[in-house]
Amino acid sequence: MTLRTATAVIDCRALIDNFSVIKKQAPNSQVLAVLKANAYGHGLERIAKTLPQADAFGVARLDEALALRTAGIVKPIVLLEGVFNASELPVLAVNNLQTIVHNEEQLESITDPCLSLDKSLKVWLKIDTGMHRLGIAPQDFQRYFQALTQSNNVHNDIVLMSHFSCADDVQNNTTLNQIALFERTVQGLDHARSLANSAAVNSWPQSHYEWIRPGLMLYGVSPMSCVESNAESLGLKPVITLQSSWIAVRKIEPGCAVGYGGAWLSDKKTTIGVVAIGYGDGYPRHAVNGTPVLVNGRKVPLIGRVSMDMITVDLGEHSTEKVGDLVTLWGDGLAVEEVAEYATTIPYELLCNITRRVQVQVK
Numbered sequence: 154m155t156l157r158t159a160t161a162v163i164d165c166r167a168l169i170d171n172f173s174v175i176k177k178q179a180p181n182s183q184v185l186a187v188l189k190a191n192a193y194g195h196g197l198e199r200i201a202k203t204l205p206q207a208d209a210f211g212v213a214r215l216d217e218a219l220a221l222r223t224a225g226i227v228k229p230i231v232l233l234e235g236v237f238n239a240s241e242l243p244v245l246a247v248n249n250l251q252t253i254v255h256n257e258e259q260l261e262s263i264t265d266p267c268l269s270l271d272k273s274l275k276v277w278l279k280i281d282t283g284m285h286r287l288g289i290a291p292q293d294f295q296r297y298f299q300a301l302t303q304s305n306n307v308h309n310d311i312v313l314m315s316h317f318s319c320a321d322d323v324q325n326n327t328t329l330n331q332i333a334l335f336e337r338t339v340q341g342l343d344h345a346r347s348l349a350n351s352a353a354v355n356s357w358p359q360s361h362y363e364w365i366r367p368g369l370m371l372y373g374v375s376p377m378s379c380v381e382s383n384a385e386s387l388g389l390k391p392v393i394t395l396q397s398s399w400i401a402v403r404k405i406e407p408g409c410a411v412g413y414g415g416a417w418l419s420d421k422k423t424t425i426g427v428v429a430i431g432y433g434d435g436y437p438r439h440a441v442n443g444t445p446v447l448v449n450g451r452k453v454p455l456i457g458r459v460s461m462d463m464i465t466v467d468l469g470e471h472s473t474e475k476v477g478d479l480v481t482l483w484g485d486g487l488a489v490e491e492v493a494e495y496a497t498t499i500p501y502e503l504l505c506n507i508t509r510r511v512q513v514q515v516k
């Protein structure tokens with residue numbers, strides 16, 4: 154008997170193909186591939202090594218950047234939230250890491266005349282054009298820009314950037330307003346610019362500029378909010394397929410309650426399949442009855458509460474499924490976007506939440 158526990162099958166070919174789709178949409182832009190949060194749950198070093206075509210990598214934490222350097226990655230790496238402490242700046246210089254500057258504290262630290270670095274740092278200056286999360290106010294731009302340009306600690310070729318809040322919605326004018334404000338703020342400067350996340354790569358070509366910053370699309374997931382723009386229609390293929398197997402298949406009678414709290418009650422004779430995956434593996438605890446699970450080419454509904462290590466599925470009275478058969482929770486054949494809807498979350502969260510006990514199989 155060999156039963157499979159929760160396994161994330163990583164399709165490196167799909168990653169490379171998704172990169173090509175992105176490149177076709179923005180042929181004149183350099184690509185900063187966003188690898189934060191363990192490459193959206195896909196494995197930081199693995200994804201970096203599979204993407205030699207990328208021009209740079211973006212991470213959120215210094216630890217992530219250092220892990221990439223330790224793994225032998227020599228490409229430019231940008232800290233997308235900048236430094237959290239001035240003491241990190243010499244570490245950036247030694248490891249050839251680039252940083253965003255988005256607040257006064259970071260500006261003061263990096264332009265401190267007492268700071269002595271092995272080499273000047275490459276900076277991406279982040280302007281808040283409407284998301285109101287990170288970034289300097291447009292009216293402060295000249296002051297920041299001049300202070301950075303005059304500092305010996307900062308390399309001359311500062312990249313000017315911002316981030317979109319609503320690019321996934323093509324009907325929303327916020328994106329056009331953000332682009333217009335960005336252009337007004339940086340006009341007259343001959344510096345590289347960067348605005349586009351995945352949704353903007355896909356839908357707002359006027360924002361591609363010199364650098365695009367896709368994350369989600371790389372992993373084969375649609376960044377768009379409208380259901381018609383699904384991954385398949387965009388030519389994207391899932392990089393992760395999350396699988397497990399039935400560890401029990403059993404017949405039950407009408408009136409049987411299944412799982413914790415007896416939260417689901419059968420109204421007919423049926424077959425219940427128990428899959429070795431649960432919230433301890435990153436399967437969402439809030440997935441509701443009816444969340445699809447893929448087995449032997451058919452979608453069957455999740456029933457009852459998600460447990461730590463198991464979920465239960467209604468296979469129907471005449472099911473022929475056997476213990477050991479493979480089950481797909483999302484990925485090839487079942488979009489993570491669809492599962493996310495049932496769990497009232499977004500695909501980003503499902504991908505990032507896959508836990509360490511899930512086996513990884515690279516194909």
Ligand SMILES: Cc1ncc(COP(=O)(O)O)c(C=O)c1O
Nearest residue numbers: 187233316350351366367368369
């Ligand atoms: C600054 C920045 N750029 C780009 C991205 C990539 O976004 P997406 O995964 O939607 O392409 C992110 C992710 O949130 C980000 O924070």
